[in-house]
Amino acid sequence: MTDAEVTECLARGREGDDKAILELFHYMYPHVTKLVQANLPARESAEDLIQQVCIKVMSHLDQFSGKVPFLHWVSRIAVNTCLNQIRHEKRRPEVRLADLSEDESKVVEHLAASPGDLDASDYVGSKELVDKLLVTLRPADRLLMRLMYLEGRHVDEIASLTGWNKSLIKVRAFRARAQLRRRYSLLMKESP
Amino acid sequence: MNPIDDQLNRLFKAAAKGEPDSAPTIPYGLETRVMAAWHAAKTREIGSWDMGLLVKGLIVACVIMVISFWPALTTEITASNPFADFLNLTDSTVSSDDAP
Numbered sequence: 578m579t580d581a582e583v584t585e586c587l588a589r590g591r592e593g594d595d596k597a598i599l600e601l602f603h604y605m606y607p608h609v610t611k612l613v614q615a616n617l618p619a620r621e622s623a624e625d626l627i628q629q630v631c632i633k634v635m636s637h638l639d640q641f642s643g644k645v646p647f648l649h650w651v652s653r654i655a656v657n658t659c660l661n662q663i664r665h666e667k668r669r670p671e672v673r674l675a676d677l678s679e680d681e682s683k684v685v686e687h688l689a690a691s692p693g694d695l696d697a698s699d700y701v702g703s704k705e706l707v708d709k710l711l712v713t714l715r716p717a718d719r720l721l722m723r724l725m726y727l728e729g730r731h732v733d734e735i736a737s738l739t740g741w742n743k744s745l746i747k748v749r750a751f752r753a754r755a756q757l758r759r760r761y762s763l764l765m766k767e768s769p
Numbered sequence: 770m771n772p773i774d775d776q777l778n779r780l781f782k783a784a785a786k787g788e789p790d791s792a793p794t795i796p797y798g799l800e801t802r803v804m805a806a807w808h809a810a811k812t813r814e815i816g817s818w819d820m821g822l823l824v825k826g827l828i829v830a831c832v833i834m835v836i837s838f839w840p841a842l843t844t845e846i847t848a849s850n851p852f853a854d855f856l857n858l859t860d861s862t863v864s865s866d867d868a869p
Contacts, residue, residue, distance in 0.1 A: 704787030704788065765773070
């Protein structure tokens with residue numbers, strides 16, 4: 578969908594056109610899904626959260642000023658909805674080497690054995706291992722690590738998505754990174 | 770660089786590549802549920818607008834009532850004047866004198 582098409586759809590959507598709303602839903606669905614699945618709180622259904630975000634977006638179309646791209650605005654709503662959901666999450670499990678799958682253990686071994694980048698065969702294992710490591714962090718730190726290291730977003734972008742100020746993001750990122758380092762070191766110590 | 774940091778960086782780099790690229794398919798029924806919820810939200814919005822209009826209408830009606838009752842109220846006050854009967858009598862006398 579081009580920018581002009583999105584603008585036109587938004588105008589029709591604000592007037593209550595069902596077809597335009599449906600088009601917008603199809604347009605934003607992959608984006609919302611990616612964000613929600615990346616920041617999904619434990620024990621929460623992705624589908625419910627995606628539905629919640631989409632309804633929020635559609636019900637507040639008249640609040641979209643058009644100063645930022647539509648998907649950027651949608652991202653902000655999705656991130657804030659996830660943050661609200663995970664704010665009260667208390668349980669943060671420990672990661673032990675014995676809990677890792679075969680693929681994840683291989684990734685740990687490969688990382689320790691060679692200084693180069695990992696092979697494509699290790700990508701899925703790496704993703705699972707990172708997910709397990711991130712679950713040990715506080716929800717806000719987890720979100721920050723994902724945005725920063727997995728999605729490669731810049732501090733400015735994270736600030737506009739989350740509403741946190743840049744100093745807070747830097748401090749939080751530093752602390753979260755230190756925690757990840759500690760958890761990963763423990764794993765390495767356990768590894769033979 | 771710290772070897773642990775280096776390993777973490779490589780781990781994140783590989784994990785970012787492990788993210789699924791394909792567009793997810795919309796689960797069965799989600800589209801209908803979202804549209805139904807949007808319709809419900811829209812209806813609620815219209816309902817609240819109607820309620821606001823009703824309240825405004827009631828206020829305007831009250832103002833009109835007060836304005837229309839005002840002359841009657843002032844007449845009532847005049848009627849409680851002790852000289853009102855005397856003045857009325859004088860008026861009627863004057864008007865009967867003028868009669869042919």
